[in-house]
Amino acid sequence: MAALLRGKSGAITAGLVGYLFFVEFVSGILQGYYIPLIPDLARYLEIDDPDFNWFEAAQLLLSALVVPILAKLGDMVGHKKILLISTVLTAGASWWLVFAADFWSFLAAWALQGFYVVWLPLEVALIFDRGRATGRGASATRRAAGLLVVALEAGAIAGALGGARVFEAFGGNIPLTLSLPAIAVTAAFFVIWFGVPESQPVSGRRLDTIGFTLLTLSLLTITSGLAFLRINGPDAWWVYLVIVVGLALLYPFGRWVLGHPDPAIDLRVLRRPDMWPVQLVAGLFGISVLGAQAPLASFAGTPTEAGYGLGLDASDISTIIGVYLIGMIIGAGLFSATARRVPPRAQLIVATALVALGYLMFLPFHYSALQVIINMAVAGIGSGALVAALPAAAAAAAPLGQTGIATGLTNTTKTIGGSFASAVFAIVVVYVGTQSIVSTAGTYAGYLTVFAICGVSALIGMLLLAFVPKLAFRDPVAVDETAATEAAAEPTPDARA
Incomplete structure (x- = not known):
């Protein structure tokens, strides 16, 4: 500090x-x-x-x-x-x-x-x-x-x-x-x-009450539908209708804010090449950092008589969670320590790659507590860096007077991604594959599917970050220095001749 x-x-x-x-x-x-x-x-x-x-x-x-x-x-x-x-x-x-x-x-x-x-x-x-x-x-x-x-x-x-x-x-x-x-x-x-x-707030701003009301109705409907899906299971057909209604409410919200001089959320800013990938990656990140917590804990606690799982008690499961949190501390610390030396776009890509690697490692390596701990440590390092990197990147990409809403949206999209994943994973671990001989356990194929979804979603996030401009999220001073260096390196017209 x-x-x-x-x-x-x-x-x-x-x-x-x-x-x-x-x-x-x-x-x-x-x-x-x-x-x-x-x-x-x-x-x-x-x-x-x-x-x-x-x-x-x-x-x-x-x-x-x-x-x-x-x-x-x-x-x-x-x-x-x-x-x-x-x-x-x-x-x-x-x-x-x-x-x-x-x-x-x-x-x-x-x-x-x-x-x-x-x-x-x-x-x-x-x-x-x-x-x-x-x-x-x-x-x-x-x-x-x-x-x-x-x-x-x-x-x-x-x-x-x-x-x-x-x-x-x-x-x-x-x-x-x-x-x-x-x-x-x-x-x-x-x-x-x-x-x-x-x-220092920007003067002359006002709250877009109608825009936020439409957004609140949409988010309330979508997240309520996801919560009811997790609780009532996939057979409750009406929960899908609730989710569809919530998604449909985004249309009038979008029409309204595009015509408002000071909108609740400026969709034009969200369309910028240094902003939309960050917000999408935040949503994809929510799948693993929020949605995978319960499946990971239940997999670790599944009795070994099922033919899979680790059969750990609550104390041992808390140890694994502790390793994950320590990994997040390491990842956040490394992100902070390399902030001046490593381009922010590269930091984001490396962090998402580590999350992807950690969860994809579960597919071949999930047979012992040591393997799971290593997987969680790798994913934790990437997750810790992303928790810090995403709001910081959104702030750097936001225009004057919109840093708060830009950083806040990374949290909202992450929450929605986690809510969606939590609802889907609760179904996947029960209905995908053959039911375990242990009646209280999820299915083996279901757990592997959860790990695969977490890993693939992080890979997709890594690919999305490739669309971010090379100099995005950097200091204006650093951008000017880079531009000056590149200009000096270009050959003069005489030299080309």
């Missing part, structure tokens, strides 16, 4: 990144803390374990809806203001969880806690806007984004390791256990308030 720009007005300082580092560490705690508590939370709420899927579905749905709106508001009124508002909402929901003792109140609180998903896009937008004037904002933002993802994954590890231990230390008291993440989010609010400077 110390090497980041210091001492200039509008520069990306080590102090700024340090404050945001703490905020992302808290975000990681929220993502990891509750996972080992799920069985105990289900018993506390007197529900079945599978019913906990409703909480996850509700939070994913809320995140898909609110991120574009909050990101746009950040561009309009200042990213710090919206970061503070989202933190207040997250803190309020976290404290609500402490006192929620029934299914419906816990469901509402859990969903509202999902406001934290907008933190990273807003932070990246804030950092890029602050560093834009230096001419090196793009590379400095990539370095900072890598450090923030390191904090995110370190927090997730700390949360996953600490949740169960805190629960035991408090003698199984659920409200006391849930109070710690609420305290952490409350502390994050004051860190932002006192330590993070405001970005």
Whole structure:
């Protein structure tokens, strides 16, 4: 961090990144803390374990809806203001969880806690806007984004390791256990308030209410259909109708925003050659980073009597997940360390290639815990780099005043990709191939299909990035230097003669 720009007005300082580092560490705690508590939370709420899927579905749905709106508001009124508002909402929901003792109140609180998903896009937008004037904002933002993802994954590890231990230390008291993440989010609010400077919003902006209403209706319908598909299975014909209706609602949304002077999402910007591949890759990345979590865990826990699977208990499965998270930390750290020396387009291509390699390695190598750990480590390194690289690339490609919405869209498309994959994978592992002799296990062919889809989707993302212009996402200073070097290397007319 110390090497980041210091001492200039509008520069990306080590102090700024340090404050945001703490905020992302808290975000990681929220993502990891509750996972080992799920069985105990289900018993506390007197529900079945599978019913906990409703909480996850509700939070994913809320995140898909609110991120574009909050990101746009950040561009309009200042990213710090919206970061503070989202933190207040997250803190309020976290404290609500402490006192929620029934299914419906816990469901509402859990969903509202999902406001934290907008933190990273807003932070990246804030950092890029602050560093834009230096001419090196793009590379400095990539370095900072890598450090923030390191904090995110370190927090997730700390949360996953600490949740169960805190629960035991408090003698199984659920409200006391849930109070710690609420305290952490409350502390994050004051860190932002006192330590993070405001970005410079562009004046004269206004919120496209109709555009966001149409987009919200479409996303709400699509993600609801995907959630119902995962829960009700492929035989529920009506869920496909819900998804089709949601997709159809994108047409009036597109017609509206193309005719609006300050649209909710500027589709003309999304058509740019340095933007559309980034957003599509984010959606494809969501397939593996969000959608494959449950199939991977269930494959690792499948009894070996089925003829496949690893037969691991919860503790060993958490170790594999920990290796994956450590891989993500390494990947984010490498992305940050090489931000100045490696072209950003090359970083993105290498990261997607590692994700593809990691999941495709599952096809021949899935017979032992060591093989699975190696696969997950490779995929984790690529995933960690992508979590940092995608919003940073979107920020660099966005025009002035649209960094927030551009970075936020990478999160939204990733969430939609993950929701789609989660619904499809839940069906694939049950219906593809021959049913296992272990009635509770998925099919062998289904698991291999999941691994193949994750690997191929990353390969497609890598190919899409080949369409990105060579000098995309780079600092203006670096682009000018490259252009000058190439011009100097060209032979003069006399030399050609």
